[in-house]
Amino acid sequence: MSAKGRRLESAPFLLELCIAILVFSLAMGVILRLSAAARQKSDDASALSAAAMAASTAADYLRAGDEAGFCAAFSAERTEGGFFARGVLCEGEKAERGFALSVVKRNSGLLTTYSIELKDENGQALISLVAAHVEGGGAP
Amino acid sequence: MKKQAPNQRPLAFSVTAGAPSVLVVLICLCLTALSVLSLIAAGNEFILASRTVTETERYYQADAEASAILAGILEEYRRTGTVPSIEGVTFARPEGQIAANGEESPAFLAEFDVPCGENSTLRCSAVVYPDGRCDILCWKKVFSAEQTFFDDSMNIWSGE
Numbered sequence: 001m002s003a004k005g006r007r008l009e010s011a012p013f014l015l016e017l018c019i020a021i022l023v024f025s026l027a028m029g030v031i032l033r034l035s036a037a038a039r040q041k042s043d044d045a046s047a048l049s050a051a052a053m054a055a056s057t058a059a060d061y062l063r064a065g066d067e068a069g070f071c072a073a074f075s076a077e078r079t080e081g082g083f084f085a086r087g088v089l090c091e092g093e094k095a096e097r098g099f100a101l102s103v104v105k106r107n108s109g110l111l112t113t114y115s116i117e118l119k120d121e122n123g124q125a126l127i128s129l130v131a132a133h134v135e136g137g138g139a140p
Numbered sequence: 141m142k143k144q145a146p147n148q149r150p151l152a153f154s155v156t157a158g159a160p161s162v163l164v165v166l167i168c169l170c171l172t173a174l175s176v177l178s179l180i181a182a183g184n185e186f187i188l189a190s191r192t193v194t195e196t197e198r199y200y201q202a203d204a205e206a207s208a209i210l211a212g213i214l215e216e217y218r219r220t221g222t223v224p225s226i227e228g229v230t231f232a233r234p235e236g237q238i239a240a241n242g243e244e245s246p247a248f249l250a251e252f253d254v255p256c257g258e259n260s261t262l263r264c265s266a267v268v269y270p271d272g273r274c275d276i277l278c279w280k281k282v283f284s285a286e287q288t289f290f291d292d293s294m295n296i297w298s299g300e
Contacts, residue, residue: 016161017160026165129200131203134210
C-alpha cells in the first residue's frame with residue numbers, strides 16, 4: 001500500500017479518536033461536578049449531625065443547671081445575656097469546619113430558659129434548641 | 141511473498157474502527173452511574189441528618205414546655221399551698237406517702253403529657269412537695285398507640 005493510501009485509511013481512525021477524547025473530557029467534567037456535589041452534600045450532612053450532637057450536649061448541661069460544666073466542656077465565656085463559645089465541628093475529618101454557639105438565658109421564677117443557637121463559620125444557623133431548667137426539680 | 145487477492149480488503153482498520161468509542165462510552169457510563177449513586181447516597185445522608193436535627197429540636201421544645209408546666213405547678217403550690225388546677229394536668233395522692241405523724245402527706249403526684257412531634261408525646265410525672273421541691277418519676281418520650289412502627293407481622297392467607 002502506498003503512503004497516500006495509508007494516510008487516507010488512518011484519517012477516520014484519528015478522527016474517531018479525537019471525538020472519543022472530546023466526549024470523554026466532556027463526560028469527565030460532568031462526572032467531576034457530580035462527585036464534587038456529592039462530597040459537599042456528604043460534608044454538610046456530617047457537619048449537621050455533629051451540630052445536632054454538640055447542641056444537644058449543651059442543652060443537656062444547661063437543663064441540668066450545670067452552667068459551670070457547660071462552660072468547661074465548650075470553653076464558653078459568659079456574656080451579658082448568656083454564653084458564647086467557638087469550636088470546631090468534625091474535628092480531624094474532611095468535613096471539619098468552625099462553629100459559633102450562642103446561648104441566651106432568661107429567668108422567670110423557678111424556671112430558667114436557655115435559647116441555644118449553633119451557627120457554622122459562614123453564619124448559617126445549623127440548629128436552634130430551647131432548654132429549660134427548673135429549680136428544685138430532681139430525679140428520685 | 142504471498143499476493144493479496146484483489147477482492148480482499150485489509151483487516152487492520154475494520155477491527156479497530158469503533159473500539160475506542162465503545163470503550164469511552166462504557167467508561168463514561170460506569171463513572172456517571174457511580175457519581176449519580178454517590179450523589180443519591182449523600183442526599184439521603186443529608187436528609188437523615190436534617191430529620192435528626194428536626195427531631196432534636198422538637199424534643200427539646202417539648203422538654204422546655206414540660207419544664208414550664210412543672211415550674212408553674214411548683215410555684216403555685218408553694219405560693220397558695222393548694223393543689224393547682226391546670227388544664228391537661230392530672231393530680232393524685234402518691235401511694236405510700238405517709239408523713240411521720242401518721243397523717244397523709246401533703247405531697248401530690250402531677251402527671252401530664254406534652255405533644256412532641258406528630259406521633260409521640262413527652263410523658264411526665266413528678267411528686268410535688270409543699271416546699272417547692274419535686275421528685276421526677278417519669279420524663280420520657282412515648283409513641284402514640286396508633287403508631288404501628290414495629291408491626292412486622294406477615295399476612296398469610298389461612299384459608300376460608
